[in-house]
Amino acid sequence: MASVAPTYYTNQVQVTDEVATFSPAVLEEIDSHLTKYPPERKRSALIPLLFVIQRERGYLDNAGVNFLAKFLGLEVTDVWETATFYSMxxxxxxxxxxxxxxxxLSCRVMGEPEITGHICSRLGIHAGETTAxxxxxVSLVECLGSCGTAPMMQIGFDYYEDLTTAKVDVILDSLK
Ligand code: FES
Known part of the structure; x- marks a missing residue:
């Protein structure tokens, strides 16, 4: 079984002045989020807009965050504060x-280390890494709010609960 190093996605980012550009359709979608909030509270659109930027850029890169800071009239550090707080x-x-x-806790007690070890061993990577x-x-994250069905994991937007190594094998085999 592969060892599981306690490595996580780092919060260190390289900051540049580059600002991302988006297609008219995406800009329209971005604008549409602002209509849900009073004009003086447009900062409230930050989390939904971070999801849009992440979807479009693949992850929250410096240029995407710069765009959002400019768009919402925020400091870049305000956007990074939120972006680095949530594991999503x-x-x-x-x-x-x-x-x-x-x-x-619940997942840890109910077998998370074995599940993590099994997944990492199968994929040949440590937590915090991506296969070649x-x-x-694979990421290790804080409580996902499904403690009653521990141990559990999330893949994309789907939850997989009451995990066993056999169940994990079936799940991984089903992913193309
Ligand atoms: S402790 Fe794992 S979902 Fe809450």
Whole structure:
């Protein structure tokens, strides 16, 4: 079994002045989020817009964050503060399938280390890494709110619960 190094996505980013550009359709979508909030509260659109930027850029890169700061009239550091706080935002390119394993108490007690070890061993990577073919990334994250069905993980937007190593094998085999 591969050892599981305690490595996570780093919060270190290289800051430049580059500002991302988007297609008219994406700009329209970005604008549409602002209509949900009072004009003086446009900062409230930050999280939904971070999701749009992440989807379009593949992850939250410097240029995308610069765009958002400019668009919302915020300091770049305000945007990074939020972007680096939530594990749902990726600060680096990730694989096609992002496996996020909950490492918090209930999951930990119910077998997370074995599940993480099994997944990492199968994929030949450590937590925090991406397979060479770019297909899988593995992250250890804080509680995903499904403690009653621990151990659990999230892949993309789907939850996989009451995990066993046999169940994990079936799940990984089903991912193309
Ligand atoms: S502790 Fe794992 S989902 Fe809450």
């Amino acid at each position: 935002f990726n600060l680096h390119k990730i694989g096609k399938h992002h496996i996020q394993i909950c490492k918090t 073919d770019g297909k899988f990334s």
